[in-house]
Amino acid sequence: GAVVSQHPSWVICKSGTSVKIECRSLDFQATTMFWYRQFPKQSLMLMATSNEGSKATYEQGVEKDKFLINHASLTLSTLTVTSAHPEDSSFYICSARGPGSNQPQHFGDGTRLSIL
Amino acid sequence: KQEVTQIPAALSVPEGENLVLNCSFTDSAIYNLQWFRQDPGKGLTSLLLIQSSQREQTSGRLNASLDKSSGRSTLYIAASQPGDSATYLCAVSGYNTNAGKSTFGDGTTLTVKP
Numbered sequence: 001g002a003v004v005s006q007h008p009s010w011v012i013c014k015s016g017t018s019v020k021i022e023c024r025s026l027d028f029q030a031t032t033m034f035w036y037r038q039f040p041k042q043s044l045m046l047m048a049t050s051n052e053g054s055k056a057t058y059e060q061g062v063e064k065d066k067f068l069i070n071h072a073s074l075t076l077s078t079l080t081v082t083s084a085h086p087e088d089s090s091f092y093i094c095s096a097r098g099p100g101s102n103q104p105q106h107f108g109d110g111t112r113l114s115i116l
Numbered sequence: 117k118q119e120v121t122q123i124p125a126a127l128s129v130p131e132g133e134n135l136v137l138n139c140s141f142t143d144s145a146i147y148n149l150q151w152f153r154q155d156p157g158k159g160l161t162s163l164l165l166i167q168s169s170q171r172e173q174t175s176g177r178l179n180a181s182l183d184k185s186s187g188r189s190t191l192y193i194a195a196s197q198p199g200d201s202a203t204y205l206c207a208v209s210g211y212n213t214n215a216g217k218s219t220f221g222d223g224t225t226l227t228v229k230p
Contacts, residue, residue, distance in 0.1 A: 006159070034217065034218070042222070043205065043220045043221065043222045043223055044160075044205070044220045046217060046218070049217055091157075093159050093160065095160075101147050101209060101211075101216025102147040102148055102167060102168075102209070102216070104148065104150055104162060104165040105150065105162075105207070105209075105218060106162065107152070107159045107160040107161075107162070108159050109158060109159035110157075110158065110159040112157065
């Protein structure tokens with residue numbers, strides 16, 4: 001089946017650091033990728049949608065200058081948390097989908113981000 | 117705006133029992149509905165995908181049904197096992213959102229006791 005690789009799986013860093021998370025589709029072309037944030041014991045909150053070669057579409061309340069998303073190829077999207085602070089600590093999960101809105105989403109294993 | 121509700125929020129059953137998880141959604145203009153499993157601290161594993169034109173999908177001990185007109189889906193787990201303990205999420209991908217974004221329910225946390 002379709003595989004999505006997310007890296008790194010765990011990051012601990014100091015406040016003020018910028019952190020980049022990668023999301024790769026290994027065996028299919030991901031025309032659309034989604035980035036989610038999940039707080040403990042809560043469901044997934046969509047942060048942004050990215051289409052290959054286009055600017056990402058951010059959900060209301062998500063700071064685009066804080067969470068930089070790049071989807072430069074059909075197999076790679078990156079999320080950069082700029083100047084991270086303790087309140088940015090969370091579980092970040094990406095998903096990828098092939099062409100067509102009726103296609104299933106395939107999820108990465110998530111990245112646990114802890115800002116000290 | 118699509119809203120997805122999952123009932124119950126938590127469920128504890130003895131091993132071997134059959135069980136049903138419920139998912140309801142408010143906007144029936146959907147592309148598909150997916151059921152996922154999430155283990156603590158992990159990402160999501162897709163269990164079943166039901167397209168809007170389908171009524172049900174089966175995989176092993178799992179059976180998911182979809183009644184689009186009433187905005188309901190159920191996930192049936194037969195002969196539950198302790199390894200089935202996890203949080204189960206349903207997600208609906210709809211026409212009325214840009215790029216068919218998915219809306220997730222809050223999940224049902226299942227505990228299967230040996």
